[in-house]
Amino acid sequence: MPHAIPEALPAPEVRLVTTPGRARCFELSGAWNLRGLESRLAELTPRLAEYVTDNGAVWDLRGIDVLDHAGAMVLWRAWGRRRIPNLTLKSEHEAVFHHLDIPPEPVAAGAAHDPLWLVVKVGRKVMRVLDHLATMVAVLGQVVLDAIYLVRQPARIPWREISSNIYRTGTQALGITALVGFLVGVVLSYLSAQQLKIFGADAFIINILGISVIRELGPVLAAILIAGRSGSAITAQLGVMRVTQELDAMEVMGIPQTLRLILPKMLALAISMPLIVLWTNAIALIGGMVSAQAELGIGYTYFLSNLPDAVPIANLWLGLGKGVVFGFLIALVACHFGLRIEPNTESLGIGTTNSVVTSITVVIIVDAVFAIMFKDIGIS
Amino acid sequence: MEDCIIEVKGLWTQFGENVVHRNIDLCVRRGEIMSLVGGSGSGKTTMLRQMLGLERPARGEVRVFGVSLHGGDSGQLHKLRDRWGMLFQEGALFSALTVFDNVALPLRELRLLDEELIHDLVIMKLDMVGIEPRHASKMPAELSGGMVKRIALARALALEPELLFLDEPTAGLDPDRSESFVTLIKELHRELNLTVVMVTHDLDTLVALSDRVAVLCDQRLEIVGTLDEVVANKHPFICNFFMGERGRRALEAVKAIKDIVSMT
Numbered sequence: 001m002p003h004a005i006p007e008a009l010p011a012p013e014v015r016l017v018t019t020p021g022r023a024r025c026f027e028l029s030g031a032w033n034l035r036g037l038e039s040r041l042a043e044l045t046p047r048l049a050e051y052v053t054d055n056g057a058v059w060d061l062r063g064i065d066v067l068d069h070a071g072a073m074v075l076w077r078a079w080g081r082r083r084i085p086n087l088t089l090k091s092e093h094e095a096v097f098h099h100l101d102i103p104p105e106p107v108a109a110g111a112a113h114d115p116l117w118l119v120v121k122v123g124r125k126v127m128r129v130l131d132h133l134a135t136m137v138a139v140l141g142q143v144v145l146d147a148i149y150l151v152r153q154p155a156r157i158p159w160r161e162i163s164s165n166i167y168r169t170g171t172q173a174l175g176i177t178a179l180v181g182f183l184v185g186v187v188l189s190y191l192s193a194q195q196l197k198i199f200g201a202d203a204f205i206i207n208i209l210g211i212s213v214i215r216e217l218g219p220v221l222a223a224i225l226i227a228g229r230s231g232s233a234i235t236a237q238l239g240v241m242r243v244t245q246e247l248d249a250m251e252v253m254g255i256p257q258t259l260r261l262i263l264p265k266m267l268a269l270a271i272s273m274p275l276i277v278l279w280t281n282a283i284a285l286i287g288g289m290v291s292a293q294a295e296l297g298i299g300y301t302y303f304l305s306n307l308p309d310a311v312p313i314a315n316l317w318l319g320l321g322k323g324v325v326f327g328f329l330i331a332l333v334a335c336h337f338g339l340r341i342e343p344n345t346e347s348l349g350i351g352t353t354n355s356v357v358t359s360i361t362v363v364i365i366v367d368a369v370f371a372i373m374f375k376d377i378g379i380s
Numbered sequence: 381m382e383d384c385i386i387e388v389k390g391l392w393t394q395f396g397e398n399v400v401h402r403n404i405d406l407c408v409r410r411g412e413i414m415s416l417v418g419g420s421g422s423g424k425t426t427m428l429r430q431m432l433g434l435e436r437p438a439r440g441e442v443r444v445f446g447v448s449l450h451g452g453d454s455g456q457l458h459k460l461r462d463r464w465g466m467l468f469q470e471g472a473l474f475s476a477l478t479v480f481d482n483v484a485l486p487l488r489e490l491r492l493l494d495e496e497l498i499h500d501l502v503i504m505k506l507d508m509v510g511i512e513p514r515h516a517s518k519m520p521a522e523l524s525g526g527m528v529k530r531i532a533l534a535r536a537l538a539l540e541p542e543l544l545f546l547d548e549p550t551a552g553l554d555p556d557r558s559e560s561f562v563t564l565i566k567e568l569h570r571e572l573n574l575t576v577v578m579v580t581h582d583l584d585t586l587v588a589l590s591d592r593v594a595v596l597c598d599q600r601l602e603i604v605g606t607l608d609e610v611v612a613n614k615h616p617f618i619c620n621f622f623m624g625e626r627g628r629r630a631l632e633a634v635k636a637i638k639d640i641v642s643m644t
Contacts, residue, residue: 034540035462038492068540068572069508073500095571099508344521345475 009065012036014047017060023086026051029063032071041074048078061089072096136336142258143266143332149259161264162271169230169265170272174279177225181280184221185213185287193295202296206303209288210311215378218281219319220367223326226273227359231334234265235355238338239348247339257339266331273327274320281319314378322370326363333359383410384443385543385575386431391440393426400426401437402599413569413576413589418596419617424579427596428545431577432466433457444543462490464543465536469551471528473520479506479531480516486538505534509564526557530564537568544568546578550585562588583622583630595621607634 009031017025030036037044051057061067061075067089076082076097083097114120150157192208238261241247250257285307292298337355341347386408393401400423408414416424429435430442433449442449445463447456473482483502487493493501503513509530520528529549536544549565550558562585569576569589580586586593586607593610595602597617603610611622611631621627 034490038490041492041497069504070501070540073497073504077497077500098571099504342521344519346519346521 009036012040012044012064012071014044014051016051024054024057025060026054026057027060027063028075029065031066032064032074033066033068034070036066037071037074045074045078048075052078052080052084058086059084059088061087061093064090064093067093067096069096069099072100076100132336135340136332139258139262139336139339140332143263146256146259146263150263156259158260158264161260162268165265165268166272168233169226169269170276173226173229173272173276176229177222177276177280178283180221180225181218181284182287184217185209185284185289186291188212188217188284189288189291190295193292197296202298203306205288205292205296205298206306207310209285209292210307211315211379213284213288214281214311214319215315216319216367216371218284219277219322219326220363221284222273222276222280222323223330223363223367224360226269226276226327227330227334227363228356230269231330231359232352232356234331234334235338235341235352236348238335239341239351242339242341243343243345243348245343262331262335262339265335266328269327269331270324271327273330274323277319277323281316312378318370318374318378322367325366325370329362329366330359333362384408385410385445386577387441387443387446388427388431389441389443391427391430391442392438393423393430393435394438399599401596404440404596404601406594406601406604408575408577409592411573411575412591413578415586415590415593416577416579416596417581417586417593417621419621422596423599424596425547428547428577428579432464432545433460462539463541464545465539465541466545467529467533467536467547467549469547471520471525471532473528473532473535475520478517478519479511479523482520482531483535483538486535490539501538502534505538506531508537508568509534510560526553526561529553529561533564537572540572541574543575543577546576546580548580548582549578550580550582558582558585565589583627584633587630587634607631 010029012030012032013028015027015029017027019025064071072093081101189205189209192205193202196202196205196208238247241261247257250260289298289300289303292303293300334355337351337358341351384407386406388404388406391401391404391406392399400421404427416427418424426435430437431444431449433442433444436450444460447453447460449457449460473479474485477485480502483505484498487498487501503516506513506516511527511530511534515523515527520531523531529552533549546565550561553561565576566589568574576589578585578589590607592605593607594604595610595613595615595618597615602615602618603613610618622631
């Protein structure tokens with residue numbers, strides 16, 4: 001049968017043949033390959049184990065049509081990892097038994113219990129954090145040196161990179177920040193309005209919305225969105241450049257990485273972030289205004305004309321200042337994690353996650369620091 | 381009738397306006413090693429991907445083991461995938477899994493073998509490609525390119541395939557490594573009675589392994605035949621490919637070996 005299609009082969013089988021006057025003989029036949037055995041393995045294994053205890057018997061494998069390594073391995077294991085003495089088989093099947101002599105599974109040595117494991121674990125974590133801080137400071141230092149260099153040689157300022165980064169991190173983020181800002185404004189205004197109605201202090205909605213949005217919510221909301229959106233993109237981009245050896249190529253060509261990749265991103269985010277904050281503030285206030293009009297009947301003109309009195313201008317500068325700092329920090333953290341990515345895909349995923357989580361955490365911590373430092377400013 | 385494992389009939393491939401394959405017919409016979417060669421951009425790898433069902437040709441049909449890959453019978457196609465193995469150019473090992481788990485994955489997917497048998501089979505496959513068991517717990521990122529290729533080959537062989545696809549099996553290996561890789565494939569081909577389809581640029585590999593060579597150029601299959609038949613063809617691409625300095629050297633080396641063999 002020259003056109004033998006494996007599916008048509010008989011199933012693997014083992015039979016006991018007894019001829020009077022001769023040793024008992026186990027005859028194997030059929031397709032002893034992975035596909036043939038798949039469905040029959042559960043049945044055959046215990047039978048083989050039973051037959052193998054019959055020491056005097058002869059094993060005849062000449063009836064086997066197809067034998068592959070999986071089939072040979074099943075037999076080998078049944079025979080107790082050795083070649084059974086009374087064995088006859090086709091010469092072409094001989095080679096299949098060559099690779100079988102492998103050491104059995106090593107018994108996993110139980111890891112010795114370290115009484116100090118907790119200390120070691122915490123210590124490792126602390127060391128990792130310190131290591132992160134050290135390299136981040138190194139990146140920051142290099143960026144400062146680059147900035148000084150650029151001040152001396154303004155012709156070398158990478159305008160194109162800065163401009164394209166502003167477009168990517170700023171312009172393209174307008175939609176999502178507007179949507180989130182508007183909804184937060186509506187919700188905040190609606191919930192405050194419910195409380196204010198009780199006290200009849202309707203007009204204070206302007207103070208509440210103005211201060212909270214301009215001083216706190218606008219910058220933090222925008223920063224969290226940008227950290228998730230642009231921070232992850234920066235880390236992934238640098239990581240992919242590491243994986244594809246583009247970073248190495250730049251270094252070999254003598255193009256300074258910090259100057260061409262990192263500094264433009266930091267500058268771009270430091271420029272676009274306050275603008276995004278301003279935009280988010282405006283949209284959130286519009287949302288709040290719409291809600292206030294619907295809930296409390298406060299007109300748009302009244303709202304807008306009273307806003308400057310309710311919110312001292314210092315709050316706006318504070319919010320924008322936070323935006324600059326947040327943008328800078330997000331870019332720093334994202335670049336730092338991007339440069340630490342190792343050339344494999346798993347590291348890329350972990351690095352991007354860590355980058356986003358860290359930059360959001362850093363933003364919130366720094367925001368708290370701001371709140372303490374400027375607690376006497378802008379609140380009458 | 382020829383005993384075709386892979387049958388390509390009237391295959392057209394088109395990327396936009398760019399026609400890559402124009403009406404190609406090809407038959408890969410059982411048990412042979414068939415090499416696909418051609419200039420860059422001639423669609424060798426594309427054709428390999430079409431044979432694997434990863435890409436759909438614009439027109440025409442690819443049948444593997446008599447099953448049409450683009451016929452739409454997903455059940456049959458699924459069975460088919462257990463019967464072939466593919467070695468990707470860069471290995472394509474799953475970077476999140478250890479070496480052991482990479483090779484064990486196709487066996488575990490069968491859901492019929494117990495973990496102990498899988499362990500033995502995996503260690504055996506690794507042994508076959510010359511990887512020691514102590515490397516089994518490493519991650520792919522810790523390994524050299526040559527090791528990654530050999531482990532990828534072990535993974536391709538895990539399901540005891542009848543058909544093996546190789547995409548540039550020796551690209552990126554040093555001469556010593558490629559030599560041993562070629563020997564390895566030769567041995568496995570003999571031992572496991574494999575049919576092999578291979579895309580390669582490396583003349584030494586081509587000469588050492590191929591039973592037949594298919595030359596793709598000018599959107600067509602210029603010639604399919606043994607190495608001698610192909611070399612005798614006067615198409616300019618073939619002349620450049622085989623009769624250049626490097627090609628002649630590789631061919632002369634083979635001839636010298638053949639002479640020695642015939643003398644003894």
